[in-house]
Amino acid sequence: MTPEEFRAAAHELVDWVADFRLRVPDLPVRAEVAPGQVRRALEGPAPERPEPFASVLADLDRVVVPGITQVQSPGYFAWFPSNASLASVLGDMASSGLGALGITWQSAPALTEVEEVVTEWLRELCGLAPQWRGAIHDTASSACFVAMLVARERATDLGETRGGMQAEPAPLVVYASPQAHSSVAKAVLLAGFGRDNLRLVGVDPITYAMDPAALREAMAADVAAGRRPAAVVASVGTTGTTAVDPVEQIVAIAAEHGAWVHVDAAMAGSAMLLPECRGMFAGVDGADSLSWNPHKWMGTVLDTSLLYVRDVDHLTAVMSTNPSYLRSAVDGDVTQYKDWGIPLGRRFRALKLWFHLRLDGAEAIRARLRRDLENARWLCEQAQAEPGWEVLAPVVLQTVCLRHVPERLRDSSGAVADLDGLDRHTLDWVERVNATGRALVTAALLDGRWMVRVSIGAEATERADVEAFWALARNAAAEVA
Amino acid sequence: MTPEEFRAAAHELVDWVADFRLRVPDLPVRAEVAPGQVRRALEGPAPERPEPFASVLADLDRVVVPGITQVQSPGYFAWFPSNASLASVLGDMASSGLGALGITWQSAPALTEVEEVVTEWLRELCGLAPQWRGAIHDTASSACFVAMLVARERATDLGETRGGMQAEPAPLVVYASPQAHSSVAKAVLLAGFGRDNLRLVGVDPITYAMDPAALREAMAADVAAGRRPAAVVASVGTTGTTAVDPVEQIVAIAAEHGAWVHVDAAMAGSAMLLPECRGMFAGVDGADSLSWNPHKWMGTVLDTSLLYVRDVDHLTAVMSTNPSYLRSAVDGDVTQYKDWGIPLGRRFRALKLWFHLRLDGAEAIRARLRRDLENARWLCEQAQAEPGWEVLAPVVLQTVCLRHVPERLRDSSGAVADLDGLDRHTLDWVERVNATGRALVTAALLDGRWMVRVSIGAEATERADVEAFWALARNAAAEVA
Numbered sequence: 001m002t003p004e005e006f007r008a009a010a011h012e013l014v015d016w017v018a019d020f021r022l023r024v025p026d027l028p029v030r031a032e033v034a035p036g037q038v039r040r041a042l043e044g045p046a047p048e049r050p051e052p053f054a055s056v057l058a059d060l061d062r063v064v065v066p067g068i069t070q071v072q073s074p075g076y077f078a079w080f081p082s083n084a085s086l087a088s089v090l091g092d093m094a095s096s097g098l099g100a101l102g103i104t105w106q107s108a109p110a111l112t113e114v115e116e117v118v119t120e121w122l123r124e125l126c127g128l129a130p131q132w133r134g135a136i137h138d139t140a141s142s143a144c145f146v147a148m149l150v151a152r153e154r155a156t157d158l159g160e161t162r163g164g165m166q167a168e169p170a171p172l173v174v175y176a177s178p179q180a181h182s183s184v185a186k187a188v189l190l191a192g193f194g195r196d197n198l199r200l201v202g203v204d205p206i207t208y209a210m211d212p213a214a215l216r217e218a219m220a221a222d223v224a225a226g227r228r229p230a231a232v233v234a235s236v237g238t239t240g241t242t243a244v245d246p247v248e249q250i251v252a253i254a255a256e257h258g259a260w261v262h263v264d265a266a267m268a269g270s271a272m273l274l275p276e277c278r279g280m281f282a283g284v285d286g287a288d289s290l291s292w293n294p295h296k297w298m299g300t301v302l303d304t305s306l307l308y309v310r311d312v313d314h315l316t317a318v319m320s321t322n323p324s325y326l327r328s329a330v331d332g333d334v335t336q337y338k339d340w341g342i343p344l345g346r347r348f349r350a351l352k353l354w355f356h357l358r359l360d361g362a363e364a365i366r367a368r369l370r371r372d373l374e375n376a377r378w379l380c381e382q383a384q385a386e387p388g389w390e391v392l393a394p395v396v397l398q399t400v401c402l403r404h405v406p407e408r409l410r411d412s413s414g415a416v417a418d419l420d421g422l423d424r425h426t427l428d429w430v431e432r433v434n435a436t437g438r439a440l441v442t443a444a445l446l447d448g449r450w451m452v453r454v455s456i457g458a459e460a461t462e463r464a465d466v467e468a469f470w471a472l473a474r475n476a477a478a479e480v481a
Numbered sequence: 482m483t484p485e486e487f488r489a490a491a492h493e494l495v496d497w498v499a500d501f502r503l504r505v506p507d508l509p510v511r512a513e514v515a516p517g518q519v520r521r522a523l524e525g526p527a528p529e530r531p532e533p534f535a536s537v538l539a540d541l542d543r544v545v546v547p548g549i550t551q552v553q554s555p556g557y558f559a560w561f562p563s564n565a566s567l568a569s570v571l572g573d574m575a576s577s578g579l580g581a582l583g584i585t586w587q588s589a590p591a592l593t594e595v596e597e598v599v600t601e602w603l604r605e606l607c608g609l610a611p612q613w614r615g616a617i618h619d620t621a622s623s624a625c626f627v628a629m630l631v632a633r634e635r636a637t638d639l640g641e642t643r644g645g646m647q648a649e650p651a652p653l654v655v656y657a658s659p660q661a662h663s664s665v666a667k668a669v670l671l672a673g674f675g676r677d678n679l680r681l682v683g684v685d686p687i688t689y690a691m692d693p694a695a696l697r698e699a700m701a702a703d704v705a706a707g708r709r710p711a712a713v714v715a716s717v718g719t720t721g722t723t724a725v726d727p728v729e730q731i732v733a734i735a736a737e738h739g740a741w742v743h744v745d746a747a748m749a750g751s752a753m754l755l756p757e758c759r760g761m762f763a764g765v766d767g768a769d770s771l772s773w774n775p776h777k778w779m780g781t782v783l784d785t786s787l788l789y790v791r792d793v794d795h796l797t798a799v800m801s802t803n804p805s806y807l808r809s810a811v812d813g814d815v816t817q818y819k820d821w822g823i824p825l826g827r828r829f830r831a832l833k834l835w836f837h838l839r840l841d842g843a844e845a846i847r848a849r850l851r852r853d854l855e856n857a858r859w860l861c862e863q864a865q866a867e868p869g870w871e872v873l874a875p876v877v878l879q880t881v882c883l884r885h886v887p888e889r890l891r892d893s894s895g896a897v898a899d900l901d902g903l904d905r906h907t908l909d910w911v912e913r914v915n916a917t918g919r920a921l922v923t924a925a926l927l928d929g930r931w932m933v934r935v936s937i938g939a940e941a942t943e944r945a946d947v948e949a950f951w952a953l954a955r956n957a958a959a960e961v962a
Binding site: 001002003004005006007009010011013014015016017018019020021022030031033034035036037038039042043045046047048049050051053055056060063064065066067068069071072078079082083084085086087089090092093094096097098099100101102103105106107108109110111112113114116117120121122124125138139140141142145149152159160161162163164165166167168170171172181182183185186189190191192193194195196197239240293295301302303318319321322323324325326330333334342343344345346347348351354355357358359360361362363364442443444445450453 | 482483484485486487488490491492494495496497498499500501502503511512514515516517518519520523524526527528529530531532534536537541544545546547548549550552553559560563564565566567568570571573574575577578579580581582583584586587588589590591592593594595597598601602603605606619620621622623626630633640641642643644645646647648649651652653662663664666667670671672673674675676677678720721776782783784799800802803804805806807811814815823824825826827828829832835836838839840841842843844845923924925926931934
């Protein structure tokens with residue numbers, strides 16, 4: 001395709017995207033397609049000859065749009081926010097259009113140095129200490145995995161350069177909360193620690209935050225049994241209830257054993273942009289690594305996850321390679337992001353953050369986050385004031401955990417008499433809400449029972465949208481009760 | 482930013498990208514900036530208030546474009562091709578604009594099923610057996626790492642679910658060629674095997690392909706010493722010389738020990754699109770995993786790396802998680818790509834391949850690959866016919882490995898008398914070529930001495946550009962000689 005053919009098609013596509021964004025509020029939030037429906041609509045032999053652009057664009061409307069859950073919708077309250085702010089989309093378009101190759105500093109100096117600029121901007125905006133240095137990864141899953149690898153190699157004094165994990169005499173143990181994201185256990189298993197050496201330590205029954213006393217005890221028990229504490233993952237803003245593990249105390253306890261502390265703030269990290277929220281990150285500057293995702297609440301389009309570390313030398317000692325074909329004369333004077341993570345080739349993802357911050361500005365982003373916090377508080381208050389509704393965890397951020405208990409499931413003392421019936425009721429009303437296409441929320445287990453997470457924070461979600469959800473939820477719960 | 486503000490800015494950006502692509506041939510191929518120059522031109526406090534789009538666009542021209550090496554230039558012969566075909570750029574723009582979230586099938590069914598369609602199209606186009614199933618990863622580094630993790634878990638019978646690598650009684654060994662890409666050693670180390678358990682087995686001195694007899698001997702020696710062969714990485718198209726390890730023989734030898742075979746064809750995989758090139762992949766259908774990068778020679782914009790496996794059940798057993806907040810009613814009936822790799826959240830990368838294949842068509846892509854193969858053969862013939870020039874490895878694909886030996890460095894028998902002098906001469910002439918800004922090639926070590934890789938295959942590179950490079954190289958070598 002020539003640049004002029006591209007120009008014509010891309011102008012059409014831009015209008016298509018703008019029009020699509022304008023009609024997102026009118027689309028069903030949840031994709032209503034059956035398994036295999038999209039595939040059957042598109043499969044066939046691979047295209048041998050060029051098709052007209054109009055055919056491809058028509059298939060976007062015919063098949064793709066109905067086939068995606070509209071996470072940019074004002075009625076999207078599921079999982080966590082996944083905002084693709086249009087300012088950041090422009091940055092992503094520039095990145096694709098430039099077609100740069102990030103394998104070494106030399107292959108694209110600006111790809112490296114814009115990333116240094118934006119990760120430094122975000123460090124400052126988040127009030128983090130100057131010793132942190134950041135890089136962009138695809139997801140917090142990968143960032144946590146890198147942290148576990150680096151933690152492992154600190155505990156083994158770079159055992160990868162010798163006999164590897166299999167040569168370790170004593171088991172190395174990692175600690176996390178049972179409320180930690182599923183990617184934490186995945187990272188621990190993939191890094192070779194083994195599930196037997198993952199300790200899910202106790203949490204506070206009200207806040208669902210890791211209990212530091214339980215962490216201390218678990219570490220002592222492991223040491224007594226000849227095992228070595230290697231790392232702790234502290235979750236700030238867990239996926240279930242946005243619980244906040246006490247980072248300051250975890251850092252102090254981990255220090256007694258020389259264990260690495262990784263702070264997983266995938267969702268909640270955006271709250272560091274608000275000075276009034278930084279209390280929940282107290283002690284973070286004593287941790288070893290920290291990851292959070294601008295592609296969630298803050299809204300830089302996927303995939304934009306940040307991993308900050310304090311000891312870059314150790315990180316690069318674990319990750320670096322130096323083949324002859326990648327060397328250049330300036331290697332000692334520049335940052336080589338290939339040695340900060342798993343992939344060698346990197347896209348110019350820094351442009352997404354650069355465009356987003358420059359075109360929207362930090363003030364507007366903070367104002368939007370504060371709007372969402374207020375909306376969550378409002379919903380929390382409504383639910384607490386409404387008979388039959390319960391808020392199941394402290395609303396410390398923008399996620400409200402709800403349950404509705406119909407009278408018929410209570411015994412004479414008011415306690416829930418039929419827990420399985422309550423689970424069915426919960427799954428029934430959430431499905432009824434989601435089936436309307438006007439809102440989408442996620443059911444999740446808490447203490448073994450289903451509840452509903454209302455995760456507020458789509459860029460488009462205003463108070464009226466939260467009010468509309470709340471009316472929908474009450475109606476749905478009443479109808480199925 | 483509103484959709485209408487986006488529309489206005491995005492139209493400007495589209496023209497900017499089209500104009501940029503038109504002027505790429507006139508830009509210096511190598512970025513000519515000093516370390517820190519880009520950073521200093523851009524750093525400062527984080528933007529608090531929105532800036533006009535024109536300022537950001539101006540900085541793209543002022544700082545970013547001069548700060549990237551132009552891998553889309555017709556004079557780009559460095560590293561490997563990294564084509565960002567404009568048809569695929571359109572697909573990437575659609576992906577960013579849609580703002581879809583790929584965490585489960587339910588979050589974006591089309592994101593999953595378009596990926597099934599395009600990976601199936603490419604399986605067919607490459608002539609691979611029907612049992613292969615593919616997924617898109619960011620890079621071949623990550624794909625190789627996943628392969629090493631999966632290989633490890635097959636050798637340990639899912640030891641990750643028990644005591645992990647540290648509980649393994651016998652060391653597990655991985656085999657590769659010393660010509661394998663640096664990401665192979667990185668994957669082996671990160672997967673916990675340890676450098677002591679990475680065997681770089683001998684290669685043929687002419688073809689630089691792995692010597693199967695050496696592999697068999699190395700495995701036997703390890704078994705005799707109480708170690709267990711766990712995996713072999715076969716490189717088809719090594720980075721140095723595009724050497725081709727004999728996959729069929731490697732598969733047979735690995736089978737004797739139940740070792741996993743991963744085929745790393747990051748660059749050369751595109752050649753599977755050409756039936757006449759499939760001989761170099763003979764036996765590939767007996768391997769366990771295969772990765773190749775459409776984002777290299779074939780030209781789907783970064784990041785588009787494919788990992789095919791034959792045993793999806795084992796892959797997902799190693800990689801899967803199943804937290805309550807990600808479950809849905811259809812989980813058993815759909816593909817969950819989150820369980821095929823490391824990241825949970827995935828972009829809609831399949832659109833890049835879908836647009837690329839539909840808008841360019843396979844025929845045109847094959848024609849371009851054949852053009853590049855012919856250009857490489859032409860350059861090889863020129864160099865072989867030119868006194869003082871040597872072609873150092875078989876030109877099996879599109880990369881030509883050159884060395885120029887000036888008369889003054891030869892002794893009376895015609896042999897090279899001053900190898901260090903030859904290294905200096907090679908590095909001198911390659912720097913002279915690269916400093917012109919009209920072409921870029923990569924120096925690399927081969928058998929401990931510097932040579933020059935001329936990797937043909939930028940989408941824009943025609944015969945005239947290869948001729949221009951060849952004239953430049955001869956002049957440069959003559960001038961420094």
